[in-house]
Amino acid sequence: xxxxxxxxxxxxxxxxxxxxxxxxxxxxxxxxxxxxxxxxxxxxxxxxxxxxxxxxxxxxxxxxxxxxxxxxxxxxxxxxxxxxxxxxxxxxxxxxxxxxxxxxxxxxxxxxxxxxxxxxxxxxxxxxxxxxxxxxxxxxxxxxxxxxxxxxxxxxxxxxxxxxxxxxxxxxxxxxxxxxxxxxxxxxxxxxxxxxxxxxxxxxxxxxxxxxxxxxxxxxxxxxxxxxxxxxxxxxxxxxxxxxxxxxxxxxxxxxxxxxxxxxxxxxxxxxxxxxxxxxxxxxxxxxxxxxxxxxxxxxxxxxxxxxxxxxxxxxxxxxxxxxxxxxxxxxxxxxxxxxxxxxxxxxxxxxxxxxxxxxxxxxxxxxxxxxxxxxxxxxxxxxxxxxxxxxxxxxxxxxx
Amino acid sequence: xxxxxxxxxxxxxxxxxxxxxxxxxxxxxxxxxxxxxxxxxxxxxxxxxxxxxxxxxxxxxxxxxxxxxxxxxxxxxxxxxxxxxxxxxxxxxxxxxxxxxxxxxxxxxxxxxxxxxxxxxxxxxxxxxxxxxxxxxxxxxxxxxxxxxxxxxxxxxxxxxxxxxxxxxxxxxxxxxxxxxxxxxxxxxxxxxxxxxxxxxxxxxxxxxxxxxxxxxxxxxxxxxxxxxxxxxxxxxxxxxxxxxxxxxxxxxxxxxxxxxxxxxxxxxxxxxxxxxxxxxxxxxxxxxxxxxx
Numbered sequence: 001x002x003x004x005x006x007x008x009x010x011x012x013x014x015x016x017x018x019x020x021x022x023x024x025x026x027x028x029x030x031x032x033x034x035x036x037x038x039x040x041x042x043x044x045x046x047x048x049x050x051x052x053x054x055x056x057x058x059x060x061x062x063x064x065x066x067x068x069x070x071x072x073x074x075x076x077x078x079x080x081x082x083x084x085x086x087x088x089x090x091x092x093x094x095x096x097x098x099x100x101x102x103x104x105x106x107x108x109x110x111x112x113x114x115x116x117x118x119x120x121x122x123x124x125x126x127x128x129x130x131x132x133x134x135x136x137x138x139x140x141x142x143x144x145x146x147x148x149x150x151x152x153x154x155x156x157x158x159x160x161x162x163x164x165x166x167x168x169x170x171x172x173x174x175x176x177x178x179x180x181x182x183x184x185x186x187x188x189x190x191x192x193x194x195x196x197x198x199x200x201x202x203x204x205x206x207x208x209x210x211x212x213x214x215x216x217x218x219x220x221x222x223x224x225x226x227x228x229x230x231x232x233x234x235x236x237x238x239x240x241x242x243x244x245x246x247x248x249x250x251x252x253x254x255x256x257x258x259x260x261x262x263x264x265x266x267x268x269x270x271x272x273x274x275x276x277x278x279x280x281x282x283x284x285x286x287x288x289x290x291x292x293x294x295x296x297x298x299x300x301x302x303x304x305x306x307x308x309x310x311x312x313x314x315x316x317x318x319x320x321x322x323x324x325x326x327x328x329x330x331x332x333x334x335x336x337x338x339x340x341x342x343x344x345x346x347x348x349x350x351x352x353x354x355x356x357x358x359x360x361x362x363x364x365x366x367x368x369x370x371x372x373x374x375x376x377x378x379x380x381x382x383x384x385x386x387x388x389x390x391x392x393x394x395x396x397x398x399x400x401x
Numbered sequence: 402x403x404x405x406x407x408x409x410x411x412x413x414x415x416x417x418x419x420x421x422x423x424x425x426x427x428x429x430x431x432x433x434x435x436x437x438x439x440x441x442x443x444x445x446x447x448x449x450x451x452x453x454x455x456x457x458x459x460x461x462x463x464x465x466x467x468x469x470x471x472x473x474x475x476x477x478x479x480x481x482x483x484x485x486x487x488x489x490x491x492x493x494x495x496x497x498x499x500x501x502x503x504x505x506x507x508x509x510x511x512x513x514x515x516x517x518x519x520x521x522x523x524x525x526x527x528x529x530x531x532x533x534x535x536x537x538x539x540x541x542x543x544x545x546x547x548x549x550x551x552x553x554x555x556x557x558x559x560x561x562x563x564x565x566x567x568x569x570x571x572x573x574x575x576x577x578x579x580x581x582x583x584x585x586x587x588x589x590x591x592x593x594x595x596x597x598x599x600x601x602x603x604x605x606x607x608x609x610x611x612x613x614x615x616x617x618x619x620x621x622x623x624x625x626x627x628x629x630x631x632x633x634x635x636x637x638x639x640x641x642x643x644x645x646x647x648x649x650x651x652x653x654x655x656x657x658x659x660x661x662x663x664x665x666x667x668x669x670x671x672x673x674x675x676x677x678x679x680x681x682x683x684x685x686x687x688x689x690x691x692x693x694x695x
Binding site: 214 | 522535546616617
């Protein structure tokens, strides 16, 4: 009898132990992150990974969702829409991801969005696209954390253009470039500036010398470089080599921290651009200081970049919505996100109701020409255009009733 | 199209010549290797890329662009010698396909090795301070560095011409291209000639790479697009013809440049159109006679 009792006790103990083990086996909240780790935007993509990891770490360190942790699943979409769609599908079907954050080009964003819309999975996109705001791509589950070309060009164009100026464009021939050119053309018209010409180049070009004499002959006051990443660095470098800075001002809609570091002060000297974030706003914005300090602590004193911090904000606000909703259930989190007011790193942000575009500030920056004491001090913030729906296109223009 | 002045045209042609200079360097190396060894070197773009990276590394040790300019072709030439001796030579006599496939695979290996060693991202490469500015070339402002590239190309071409036409080794090369068996009968080790020619070709490719580095930065993939251009130019000029490589390279550069003025969408396609037209009329290329050096 005693032996049976002993075994019964042991069995009960084991059973209770196994139930607590089963509890600990609730799967973590999985966030899929498809970004172009290989290709011309690799540097920005790697930054986004590091930033997303920080947001997840902060969530987990604060206890997660009642003990349930979050986990990041990083995938390489190679800047290819087909790959991006496949990665998104895999993340949802095979890896059972709860949410997707990612996409560093308009085309990959739309490809991912097509998948997530169909599968009813929450997707937060983290790069510029005007199309994703339009009614045909809208979904209750899709949110747009990044700036879009319209907002960017409104802010930068109003700063840089003056009545009577001659404007020329060097455009990368894909969605980003075309949408930026469209946005800037609109602003030029509003301000009474004249668009004198545009030259389009294939994405990923390594030589721009054949475009530059023609652009120079147009005698513009401002040359706008509507391209991104390595294309931006190389085209501005080559235009500088042609001595074009002597006769015109260089403007670019998005001047990234990674590009400026890669290309150096001589190339970007005197260039004016826009950005979603630069670390130096920490002296006026408390959340920026907190974010910068946290990031530096986990990254050897390196400051966070613009595109990187977008990924941080997307994941952090997503997890904040999860906390508010009290669950990882898609429907409840979607509702929480739609009404969320958040200040993750740059000030107040919220998602506009009709298109789920995150309303936020745009910074106008100029590149510093000398190496400062702090090697991260590469930009001067000329103006902070505060976040307002005036920067966005009207809901009706986007096709919403 | 409006606004095309004679000045713009002149500047655009000049730009095309500068563009063509790099094409010429690449095509010359490829043509040499094919003309002499009948080897289609699919790793040519990879040697171009390795040249750029070798220049970067050399610059870290000796921060002097001129030293890099001399050192890089030596490095890529040496790698070429090793490749020929141990990888390509065992395949001689088996037809044109084997060395082609070998060099094709070699290209992938070289790119991956560079990715592993230097990262996938790519690295910046500054224009040497002395050449950073633009100069007035009568038709407009033009980057001093690109003029330098034209000058270096011209020097290399003159040196190559002198080497092939006026030295006894060059005589052997020309004879070996015309009839390798007779050269062997005369007691000359033709395999050593092939070794040197392969090294020469890859050395020039590497030089083109380090020359291109300040223009566009360096990435592990930079050899890919350049390889296609090298082949187009070599085919247009005629496989095995040095003169053909020069004329075709400059032609392709200038046509691409002018196309941007008149028909920008077609600029990148223009070289293929030229190739198609030339091959229809003269299948061996403008100056081609397989196996000959001039």
